[in-house]
Amino acid sequence: MNVDEGERHGWITEEKALLRELLDREVPLLGLCLGGQLVAEAAGGEARRASEPEIGWHQVEVTPEGADDPLLAPLAPSFEAFQWHSYEFPLPPGAVPLARSEVCLQGARIGERAWALQFHPEVSRADALHWIEDFESDPDAVRIGIDPAMLGPETEAKISAFNDLGRGICHRWLQGVG
Numbered sequence: 001m002n003v004d005e006g007e008r009h010g011w012i013t014e015e016k017a018l019l020r021e022l023l024d025r026e027v028p029l030l031g032l033c034l035g036g037q038l039v040a041e042a043a044g045g046e047a048r049r050a051s052e053p054e055i056g057w058h059q060v061e062v063t064p065e066g067a068d069d070p071l072l073a074p075l076a077p078s079f080e081a082f083q084w085h086s087y088e089f090p091l092p093p094g095a096v097p098l099a100r101s102e103v104c105l106q107g108a109r110i111g112e113r114a115w116a117l118q119f120h121p122e123v124s125r126a127d128a129l130h131w132i133e134d135f136e137s138d139p140d141a142v143r144i145g146i147d148p149a150m151l152g153p154e155t156e157a158k159i160s161a162f163n164d165l166g167r168g169i170c171h172r173w174l175q176g177v178g
Helices: 011-024 033-042 124-132 141-142 147-176
Strands: 027-033 048-062 080-090 094-099 105-110 114-117
Touching: 011 027, 027 033, 033 048, 033 080, 033 105, 033 114, 048 141, 048 147, 080 094, 080 147
Parallel strands: 027 114
Antiparallel strands: 048 080, 048 094, 094 105, 105 114
16 A cells, blocks of 8 residues: 555545654654655655655665664665665655665654654565565566566575664664653
């Protein structure tokens, strides 16, 4: 699902309203991929279709501001991330850009307690391999020619280290807001 499918998925509109309230109350938030897009929209940004999908492993550059961020600083100057999205979020008003890929913004901090990330630091081996196996259910994955015979083994080789990266982000987020 995508951030602009509120009519098809009625909960999206309610989720945005809840996230606006949580941002106003400065409740700690960490939004990932669609969650990041929703957090960014709740903060006044407007998620949209990206210039091209990012599916698979892509390089992410940490911005100078990100090099000082409690979540992403240890990943500077760059890291490789598992991605599966066709949408992006622009930088919300007053937010700090933390990371970018060639296609779009990959991370932003909104205030001192909320983060929006576009990549998938939470993805498990099983989930990533399922997405790859089921790539034909995503028209954009089909259109750009995802090759599961290539992406599956690449993911097998990289996912363990990426899961360590994701656990580090989660640990730092919990430490920072706890």
